[in-house]
Amino acid sequence: MNEERAASEQEAVENDVVARVLASFENTPDARLRLVMTSLVRHLHAFLREVRLTETEWESAIAFLTAAGHITDDRRQEFILLSDVLGASMQTVAINNPVSGGATQATVFGPFFVDDAPHVERGGDIALGAVGEPAWVEGVVTDLRGDPVPGARIEVWEADEDGRYDVQYADARVGGRGYLYSGIDGRYAFWGLTPTPYPIPFDGPVGDLLTATARSPYRAPHLHFMVSAPGLRTLITHIFVRGGEYLDSDSVFGVKESLITDFVVQDAGTPTPDGRELGGRTWSRARFDIVLADSE
Structure with missing residues (x-):
């Protein structure tokens, strides 16, 4: 058998595998599921054939996914980390949140x-004992027409100055998270912590992947927001500290220029907006105005 004929027969064998797998989904009742599964099969098999995946590599991939499953629990989601570091999370965000006339990205x-984050009143403190430099964050929630959005639920969460979220501690503490509502004028304000950079968990299979590919696990300093209101699209976003480390190499590709925010450091003793006494510590203040898109 000459090489050309052998290559042709090999291609036919591989094409037959793809065709038979695709045919197995032809009777899927849900049209959307059928589309997703058949597209997945085509792309997955194209990848396998392009890189000529070895059986040893396939076994390693199965072991990797198994390890990700074993380390995942109700406090840690390794598969989200994997999605994040591969950019799949950000691509899904981009697809599902199209550019919309000035809406916050x-x-x-x-x-x-x-x-189950605790409720705080406007001007309250979400730190709840978490360690770090105090930060006053304020802004206004509006719609695309510029009208204030009263009663918007604003959920916020962040890491402490040691780069750890409360759920990463073993003592069931709650800190660095909470939710509040915008006022009748759309305004909101709260005390939190000035964000600092931190690594995503890298003691598991995703960390091994980053090490093997010479990538940093660090995230640029940020504060998470989830903002929702009736009739408007729920926004999931961060604000990032202008001048912070890793803005150009955020490990999950989450940084967007429009979300980089000034956290202006205030000298110790500078009066706070609400008269709070900070015991002679420095603090920062940031303004983040939020524009919600119309729901589809």
Whole structure:
């Protein structure tokens, strides 16, 4: 058998595998599921054939995914980390949050959100004992027409100055997270912490992947927001500290220029907006106005 004939027969064998797998989904009742699965099969098999994946590499991939499953629990989501570092999370955000006439840009959700954050009043403190430099964050929530959005739910969460979220501690502490509502004028304000850079968890398979590919696990300093209001699209975003480290190499590709925000450091003793006494510490203040897009 000459090489040309062998190559042709090999291609036919591989094409037959793809065709048979695609045919297995032809009777899927849900049209959307059928589209997703058949597209996945085509792209997955194209990848396997392009790189000529070895059986050893396939076994390594299965072991990697198994390890990701084993390390995942109700406080850590390794598969979200994997999606983040591959840019799949940001691509999904881009697809589902099209540019919309001045609306605040969205970014990744991240693996550290929890549903039971405490409620704080406007001007309250979400730090709840978490360690770091105090930061006063304020702004106004409006719609695309510039009208204030009263009663918008503003959920915020962040790491402490040691780069850890409350759920990463073993003592069930709650700190660095909370939710509040915008006022009748759309305004909101709260005390939090000046964000600092931190690494995503890298003691698991995703960390091994970053090490093997000579990539940094560090995220640029940021504060998470999730903002929702009836009739408007829910916004999931961050604000990033202007001048902060890793803005150009954020490990999950989450930085957008429009989300880079001035956190202006205030000298110790500078009066705070609400008269709070900070015991002679420095603090920062930031303004982040939020524009919500119309729901589709």
